[in-house]
C-alpha cells in the first residue's frame with residue numbers, strides 16, 4: 001500500500017503496527033525498509049491541528065482487524081485516504097469511499113460503488129453497478145460480474161468468480177478460485193466450482 005501511495009506522489013509518513021503483531025525486521029524490500037515504524041495502534045494519539053494534511057489507510061488484509069483499526073483511527077480524529085493506484089481503471093460513475101484501497105491493474109466498472117475501508121486487490125475487477133460495502137476484501141484477480149453486491153466485511157478470495165446479480169452476505173468468505181452462482185448467506189464460507197458451503201464457519205479473526 002505504501003507503493004500505491006508513492007505511485008500517487010504521496011509522502012509516506014510511516015507505518016503504525018497493530019499492537020498484537022511484532023514489528024517485522026527490515027527486509028530486502030527497499031520500498032518497506034525506508035519507511036519508519038511510528039509505534040503501535042495503542043500508542044496512536046488523537047489527531048492535532050498540525051495533522052490536517054495527514055491521512056491514513058489500514059493495510060491489513062483481514063477484514064475484522066482492519067475494521068477495528070479503521071474505527072479506532074476515526075475515533076482519534078484521523079482522516080481516511082482513498083488510494084487508487086494510477087494503473088487501476090475507474091469507469092464512468094465508479095466511486096471509491098474513504099479509506100479504501102484499489103491496487104494496481106484493478107478495474108472498477110461503470111457506476112460501481114466501493115464503500116469505506118475496502119481493499120480491491122491487484123487486477124481484480126468489479127463490473128457495472130457492483131456494490132461493495134464497508135470493510136470488504138476483493139482478492140487479487142477476482143472477477144465480479146455486473147450488479148454483484150458484497151456486503152459488510154465479506155471476503156472474496158483470490159481468483160474467485162461471482163455471477164451477475166449475486167449477493168455475498170456480510171462477513172461471508174468466498175474461498176480462492178470459487179465460482180459463485182447463487183447468493184451466499186451472511187457469515188457462510190463457500191468454496192469450489194460451483195461454490196458450496198464448507199463445513200467450517202468463518203472465524204472472525206480470520207476473515208480476509
Ligand SMILES: CC(C)(COP(=O)(O)OP(=O)(O)OC[C@H]1O[C@@H](n2cnc3c(N)ncnc32)[C@H](O)[C@@H]1OP(=O)(O)O)[C@@H](O)C(=O)NCCC(=O)NCCS
Nearest residue numbers: 061121139140156157158174175176177178191192200208
Ligand atoms: C478456504 C480457505 C480459507 C481454507 O483454508 P483452511 O481452513 O486452512 O483449509 P485447509 O487448507 O485445511 O483445507 C480444508 C479442506 O478444504 C479444501 N480447500 C481448501 N481451500 C479450498 C479452495 N479454495 N477451494 C476448494 N477447496 C478448498 C482442501 O482441499 C481441504 O479438503 P480435504 O480435507 O478434502 O483435503 C483457503 O484455502 C482459501 O481459499 N483462502 C483464500 C486465500 C486468499 O484469497 N487470499 C488472498 C490473499 S491476498
